[in-house]
Amino acid sequence: xxxxxxxxxxxxxxxxxxxxxxxxxxxxxxxxxxxxxxxxxxxxxxxxxxxxxxxxxxxxxxxxxxxxxxxxxxxxxxxxxxxxxxxxxxxxxxxxxxxxxxxxxxxxxxxxx
Numbered sequence: 001x002x003x004x005x006x007x008x009x010x011x012x013x014x015x016x017x018x019x020x021x022x023x024x025x026x027x028x029x030x031x032x033x034x035x036x037x038x039x040x041x042x043x044x045x046x047x048x049x050x051x052x053x054x055x056x057x058x059x060x061x062x063x064x065x066x067x068x069x070x071x072x073x074x075x076x077x078x079x080x081x082x083x084x085x086x087x088x089x090x091x092x093x094x095x096x097x098x099x100x101x102x103x104x105x106x107x108x109x110x111x112x113x
Contacts, residue, residue, distance in 0.1 A: 018050040023057045 041053045061067060070081065078084050 016048065016050055018052060020052055020054070023053060 041058060043051045043053075045051065074081050076082055
């Protein structure tokens with residue numbers, strides 16, 4: 001066997017189909033998207049088509065009010081998630097204060113001990 005014989009039997013490669021779709025609303029972004037090492041954000045459809053998101057749209061999303069709100073379950077880290085002069089104990093007390101129980105939340109039955 002020579003090298004030409006092996007090369008002629010190898011399958012041909014094909015480019016992954018891709019298309020650019022301008023996104024004008026954040027609801028058009030899929031839940032599962034990926035990034036390349038260069039920072040390009042893309043997603044793929046079930047058919048294998050790669051969707052590449054425009055940098056301009058993503059930069060506009062960066063300024064949205066939703067992007068500026070902290071997540072609900074964010075840990076307390078002085079200097080990172082809260083001001084450095086805020087004491088950790090004060091933050092934890094505020095987070096762990098018991099919430100008032102509504103009158104509807106009465107016991108369903110009494111237990112005999």
